[in-house]
Amino acid sequence: MNSTQRVRAILSFVQAADAGSFAGAGRALDISSAAVSKNIAGLEKALGVRLMNRTTRTLNLTEEGEAFLRQARIALEALDLAAEAAIAHRAAPAGRVRISTSVGFGREQLVPALPGLLEKYPGLAVEVDFDDRIIDLVHDRYDLALRGGRIADSSLVSRTICHMNMVLIASPAYLSRYDVPRKPDDLARHRLLTRRFLGGRVLPWNFRAEDGSVTTLNTDASVMTLSSPEALAQAALAGAGIAEVGVHHAWKHLVDGRLKVLLLDAHHPGSFEMTLQYPHRALVAPRVRVTVDYLLQAFAKLEELHVPLSALKQHEA
Incomplete structure (x- = not known):
């Protein structure tokens, strides 16, 4: 199988995996379903492994097929990005940038930065999905994501936006009614508002003990549990x-x-970060590169993302 046949076969395989059928892949590639089947069969023969199990109704990827699909997407994206990079030498960055972000950060920090991005790069278009779940950037075809938490995904490039220090907050009206807690044990007598992640885990409250160890407060008796940190702030x-x-x-x-x-x-303020992430690629599309650089510069100027803990002293009850 020569290189041209290999690329044609890989395209057929990826489209069939996405469409779930040879007919759907054929329509996407403007070829017959028989041609798609022949291309994939040739690819399997060249590789010496079965990539798909076929029935009259369904296509299911084998374990080897799943692994090959991930690498095939990267290879095809690299070809697209090589073409974009060549065009970029003679044209300003252009195209659509797909971004995934949480509802709160997207509304409060991302959206206000977008008009400046589009003014500086009029050839860009931006598509933003507001979703607090963790998505698969490559599979879901996002160009970048803004994520908060403990980030440990080696398949992605992570650029730190800020460290996310956690704080305990309450309104003056609440404190005048229930008194100000002076030590962690006092919280047992208070009305606690906790956060539950979409996966079901409740975010623990941690405190530094006198010996330097970290202890966790039991918040099972909380009076309100919400999945949105913005809603928690509003409730407080x-x-x-x-x-x-x-x-x-x-x-x-x-x-x-x-x-x-x-x-x-x-x-304990935690060890969380807000990061801007995008897939590892041999080449980063100009439209993505300028968006990443612009947003990192814009976020670096936002006071609320870079408040030192020492500055919170003057706002302590």
Whole structure:
């Protein structure tokens, strides 16, 4: 199988995997389903492994097929990006950039930065999905994602936007009614607002002990559990209780005095990051590269993303 036949066969395989049928792949490639089947059979023969199990109704990838599909997508993207890079030498960055982000960060930090990006690069178009679940950038065909948490995905390039320090917050009205906790044990007498991730795990509240160890508070008796950190901040503003959120969710309300920080010296701020991620690629498309660079510069200027813990002292109850 020569290189031209190999590329044609790989295209047939990827399209069949995506469409779930030879007929669907044929329509996408403007060839017959028989040609698709022949191309894939030739590819399997050249590789010496079966990539798909076929029935009259379905196509199912084998384990080898799943592994080959991941690499095939990377190879085809590299060909596309090589063409884009060549064009970029004579043209400004252009094309659509698909971004995945959480609802809160997308609304508060990303969206305000987009008009400036599009003004600087008028050839770009941006498509943003607001979704708090973790997505597969390559499979779901996103160009980049903005994610918060403990990031450990070696298949992606991760650029740190900021460290996400966690803080305990409550409104002055709540504190005047229930008193200010002076030590972690005092929280047992308070109304706690906790966060549950979409996977079901409740975010623990951690504290530094006198011996330097980290202890975890039992928050099973919380009066409210929400999946959105933005909603937790709003509930705390409304006087519902004490919540733990990232500083950037609370900063403007701390500045205007509508929220107060609690137990700053004892509370452990966590080791979370907000990152901008994109797939490892031999070449990064110009439209993606300029978007990454612009957004990182824009986020670096946002005060709420870079508040040092020392600055929170003046906002402590």
